[in-house]
Amino acid sequence: MKSSLEAPEKQISEETSATPEKTQASVIDTSKMSAGKAAALDLAESSRDPLDERGSFASNLFVGKFAFDRIFPWPEQSPEDRSAGEPFLAQLKEYLHANVNADEIDRSGEIPQKNIDDLFAMGAFAIKVPKQYGGLGLSQVNYGRAAMLLGSWDANLTALVSAHQSIGVPQPLLLFGTEEQKAKYLPRVARHEISAFALTEAHAGSDPATMSLRADPTPDGSAFIMNGEKLWCTNGLKAGVLVVMAQTPPKMVNGKERKQITAFIVEVNTPGLDMPHRCRFMGLRALYNGVVTFKDVRVPRENIIAGEGKGLKVALTTLNTGRLTIPAACVGLCKRLLEVSRKWASERVQWGVPIGQHYAIAGKIAEMAGNTFAMEAITFLTSAMVDRKAGDLRIETAMCKMWSTEMTWKIADDxxxxRGGRGYETEKSLRDRGDEPTAVERFLRDCRINTIFEGSSEIMRLFIAREALDPHLKVGGAIFNTTLPMRTRIRSIFGSGSFYSRWYPRQYARAKPGDLSKLHEQLRPHVKYGAATSKKLARGLFHSMMRFGPKLDREQLLLSRYVGVATEIFAMNATCSYAQHLINTGKPAEEILSVANYFCQSAKARIAHHFAGTSKNADARGYALVQELLGGKHEMLRTGIV
Ligand SMILES: Cc1cc2nc3c(=O)[nH]c(=O)nc-3n(C[C@H](O)[C@H](O)[C@H](O)COP(=O)(O)OP(=O)(O)OC[C@H]3O[C@@H](n4cnc5c(N)ncnc54)[C@H](O)[C@@H]3O)c2cc1C
Known part of the structure; x- marks a missing residue:
């Protein structure tokens, strides 16, 4: 589809290459940052691959480019892929139902070894690993469907299986491993050995660039000696092999010393490696998560993944796709919670009617239904696009992770x-007194962590905002330089030859949603709204860049509203595409349209709320208040308590 909005990023990057001095480094304001923060940013930036020039459906929304044809028609799973996954998925479903006692696992804090052995035997630990290495060789969509089954039943098993293959040894090796590494490790981790991913340290959480675990080369350079400690390594206590991120000696880059982070495959039985503490949590009580200590642990050089200094890139790239497992599991959980709520709201009578007939309860269940439908749409749309290698999907996967985990928490809470008091009561207590044993409290405890690990919601928003600003940051220059007079800046926008002199007026032109003739007429207005709103989003973001210049990256709450708008537009359009696909495959149109229309209407209300907050908010006042609090003021807020 050719349109007046064609490839703005491409045009931007052409301009950038013509003026190489205008790099993002000159636009992101590091002047007032501490040396540590500036160095961490520098390292994170150097580990970041530039975004694909064509962008993706979601990334293009930020520059006012709306390409519905990138996600519609729905990328249907091929019959071959479906039938390749079907026997395994049927076996997994039956196995979970008959053999996995999620309540017992939660109460004992242990997963029976038999469950682990059986899951290995059916290939559940190597779903995407090619058959030649002992895996099932299935697609991302089939892996997502497996995660959905697991997520609907038991979060502890989901975490075990997912940490092993989404971030543990299989995924980084599939992406970056040498042939020798794949031949040596993949059959092991596919068939009998659990793996884990060790990035976090006590002082390095969301900002892993500050890690301190060291790996120093031996004098002959054949190996590295590791010293330090990792925290919260999921699966660590059951694992035979780990992916460990460590600091290797710094290198000089452009006259400046740059920290090097390197990824290693580490055998757990190497002398000096210990796991002295098992961590215990609010939920996921059977997680085999622990502290890992390294005292002169010798790791051969050939165990480096992707080369020295490439560790952060390995971690970031692994997570770009690995992040899809959690939202797929969330879809399973939300379907289950919706079913629990549906059943209870129709059975439980209070004030003379089933509680589902009270508006307050109906409103919650409607949200659950709409959001679950949309969650399935964004997650499986993105998974299908991963299978088709449809370009750079890091914005989509981050949106799926952020949006789905936050919605799941809301759904579990609702x-x-x-369920009222029964929702708060444990499954065992309900069973023991003869009531229906439904574990809403366990589901709630277990799902809370999802907005924190594998990239917290706050970090996902920063990550998405960073990519959203990228096309503009590349052009940079006078426009965003708030130290220049406004006149000069405006002249640089509308001056002849400036990129913005062409781009900016187009953000006010009528939006073109593309060919919607194959979309149900009830869905078309939602897509048209998406096209128009992406321009409004692009204008808003641009105006904020004009206002704040390089300091915009500090305006996290403002940026999070723009990220919120784009994520809702993505969810609405994925929902429309998915709804049409379901209608085409014979699902009852009336029901599909009912849920899709409800979701789109509620998403529009959230978008309006986000936009309203960009001009009227209490952000600055709130920030000042918190600095007062952090500085020790407002004592009355600390008195009168134990
Ligand atoms: C159950 C569990 C399992 C885990 N499994 C693993 C694992 O297998 N491997 C592994 O390596 N790690 C694992 N982790 C670690 C997990 O990934 C981290 O907890 C996560 O990255 C956040 O780090 P942190 O807890 O240190 O929080 P911090 O980084 O200290 O952040 C605290 C809060 O501040 C916010 N914040 C931080 N920086 C910014 C910023 N720049 N702007 C705005 N907000 C910010 C965060 O979003 C968060 O809300 C696990 C953790 C838990 C609890």
């Missing part, structure tokens, strides 16, 4: 409210 399901508890719908």
């Amino acid at each position: 399901a508890m409210q719908v």
Whole structure:
């Protein structure tokens, strides 16, 4: 589809290459940052691959480019792929139902070894690993469907299986491993050996660039000696092999010393490696998560993944796709919570009617239904696009992770409210007194961590905003330089030859949603709204860049509203595409349209709320208040408590 909005990033990057001095480094304001923050940013930036020039459906929304044809028609799973996955998925479903006691696992804090052995035997630990290495060789969509089954049943098993293959040894090796590494490790981790991923340290959480675990080369350079400690390594206590990120000696880059982070495959039985503490949590009580200590642990050089200094890139790239497992599991959980709520809201009578007939409860269940439908749409749309290698999907996967985990927490909270006191009671207690044993409280405890690990929601928003600003940052220059007079800046926008003199007026032109003739007429207005709103988003972002210049990256709450708008537009359009696909495959159109229309209407209300907050908010006042609090003021807020 050719349009007046064609490839703005491409045009931007052409301009950038013509003026190489205008790099993002000159636009991101590092002047007032501490040396540590500036160095961390520098390292993170150097580990970041530039975004694909064509962008993706979601990334293009930020520059006012709306390409519905990138996600519609729905990328249907091929019959071959479906039938390749079907026997395994059927076996997994039956196995979970008959043999996995999620309540017992939660209460004992242990997963029976038999469950682990059986899951290995059916290939559940190597779903995407090619058959030649002992895996099932299935697609991302089939892996997502497996995660959905697991997520609907038991979060502890989901975490075990997912940490092993989404971030543990299989995924980084599939992406970056040498042939020798794949031949040596993949059959092991596919068939009998659990793996884990060790990045976090006590002082390096969201900002892994500050890690301190060291790996120093031996004098002959054949190996590295590791010293330090990792925290919260999921699966660590069951694992035979780990992916460990460590600091290797710094290198000089452009006259400046740059920290090097390197990824290693580490055998757990190497002398000096120990796991002295098992961590215990609010939920996921059977997680085999622990502290890992390294005292002169010798790791051969050939165990480096992707080369020295490439560790952060390995971690970031692994997570770009690995992040899809959690949202797929969330879809399973939300379907289950919706079912629990649906059943209870129709059975439980209070004030003379089933509680589902009270508006307050109906409203919660409607949100659950709409959001679950949209969650399935964004997650499986993105998974299908991963299978088709449809370009750079890091924005989509980050949106899936952020949006789905936050919505799941809301859904779990609402399901508890719908179940009333029974929602708060444990499954065992309900069973023991003869009531229906439904574990809403366990689901709620277990799902809370999802907005924190594998990239917290805050970090996902920063990550998405960073990519969203990228096309503009590349052009940079006078426009965003708030130290220049506004006149000069405006002249640089509308001056002849400036990129913005062409781009900016187009953000006010009528939006073109593309060919919607194959879309149900009830869905078309939602897509048209998406096209128009992406321009409004692009204008808003541009105006904020004009206002704040390089300091915009500090305006996290403002940026998060723009990220919120784009994520909702993505979810609405994925929902429309998915709804049409379901209608085409014979699902009842009336029902599909009912849920899709409800979701789109509620998403529009959230978008309006986000936009309203960009001009009217209490952000600055709130920030000042918190600095007062952090500085020790407002003592009355600390008195009168134990
Ligand atoms: C159950 C569990 C399992 C885990 N499994 C693993 C694993 O297998 N491997 C592994 O390596 N790690 C693992 N982790 C670690 C997990 O990934 C981290 O907890 C996560 O990255 C956040 O780091 P942190 O807890 O240190 O929080 P911090 O980084 O200290 O952040 C605290 C809060 O501040 C916010 N914040 C931080 N920086 C910014 C910023 N620049 N702007 C705005 N907000 C910010 C965060 O979003 C968060 O809300 C696990 C953790 C838990 C609890």
